Amino acid sequence: MEYIFLLIIGLLAGTIGSLVGLGGGVIIVPALLFLSAAHVLPTMSPQMAVGTSLVVIIFNGLSSTLTYMKHKMVDYKSGLFFFIGSGPGAMLGAWVNQHVHMQHFSLYFGLFLIAVSFLLMFQSRLSPSSKRTFPVVRTYVTNEGEEVTYGYHPLIATFIAFVVGFVGGFFGIGGGSLMVPAMILIFLFPPHVAVATSMFIVFLSSIVSSLTHVFIGNVAWTFALSLIPGVWIGAKCGAWLNRRLKGKTVVTLLRIVLILLGVRLIMQGVGL
Template sequence: MVFLFYTAVGLLAATLGSLVGLGGGVIIVPALVYLGPVLIGKEISVATAVGTSLAVLIFTALSSTLTFLKQKRVDFKSGWLYFITCGPGAMLGSYLTQFVNAKSFQLSFGIFMLFMASLLILRDYIKPLDIDWRIKRSFTDAQGTTHSYGYGIVSALVIGLAVGIVSGLFGIGGGSLFVPAMVIIFRYPPHIATATSMFVIFLSSIMGSFTHLSLGEVDFWMVLGLAPSALVGGWLGAKIASKLSTKKLMWVLRITFFLVAIKMIWEGITAA
């Protein structure tokens, strides 16, 4: 039962996470906190769930990044720029986790997920902002199509910092904030944003995991249980993203976000 739990959670989280550039922690953290006591047989603290999730994201993001790399969808130049602040932000967010109690975490996590679900819905209706960014980029993908977009250094660094803090604090990778920001504000093509997001998540997850590890908030046995299927899921999600429309899966993800958000907000409010 424990093996099936790890396999199902790791595969589902990594596949959906890499498909849209989220990372997958949004599934791992609630699964460990709520289902862990029943299916694993022990209570899992919020801090341990977050730290373990972030460690598993290393494997998910590595697998999907390598797959996206073969498809020539990763914009490394802008990815390294985001990482300048995203990496330290992940360490800061990871450090702050120890000061957040379960009730506060559940409530804030639920509100955050509700906001992310709204962003994902609005993503289909909001046109990218028409801003004449100082830095302009062109990127040619594997199909030979050239895409044009741009960004400002300061704005990119600010977004990177915000994503890093969210990633370390909630253990979810931060792509749920990253991808909409890249698409709506900087006019990235969605598939370039998704692939580049996973590259940045890979790097920042390593830094955030070291902080959680130093605080004793990473369960190695759970990481070993989740990592194999997360590697497969990271590869599978990237493959699906290159061949199929993600519209239906995006709606599944939006509904999941809302359900998780409602449950965590309710438990955060009613917890003693």
């Protein structure tokens, strides 16, 4: 029965993660910790949940990236540049994770997710029509037929990517929950491009950070193998849905998912 639960969790994580660019870790980590606390799964530490999630996210990121690639939604050059910062950050985050207790982890994770959801409330004030200049400039035609200009400052982008990588490695989420808002809010990426490129970065960063957890021994391989099939299929479903939604709808869904997960984790962190 527990493997059926894991397959369903993987399907939901893959779909939601690929749809809004989170990588699925924001579903997998809380689900593993909740099922462990409810004695549906064997007792699992935050470190084991994070390590297992990061291994699974590799396949989530790969599946959704392959789908987005077919529709030319991935900005490879920007993604690889951001990975220069997120890779080392992911490794550091995975190492720091070893020193955090269960209740503190859930509380910090929940507060972090809610903070990101509120940041997205300001997205409308930073529309692509805002007059900004970037050293690196890109253009993209949205689903609505509008040509959008976006870009980034290399130094700022590297710093932000490092922070995102650290958060992803620390919480086991791949960093998408912070990378997508950063791309939309700071660098004016169109939501669809931000999501697709984020999944590409999540794929690369998860490989790096998961290696740290594999080396330490923080991966429940049986659970990971049960999650991967659902995540692979779900990622393709999420990418399919993303292409058919408006940018504002994608952002709204992202905010709702983050708030719901954040509240649940805070309740768990304070013992409710």
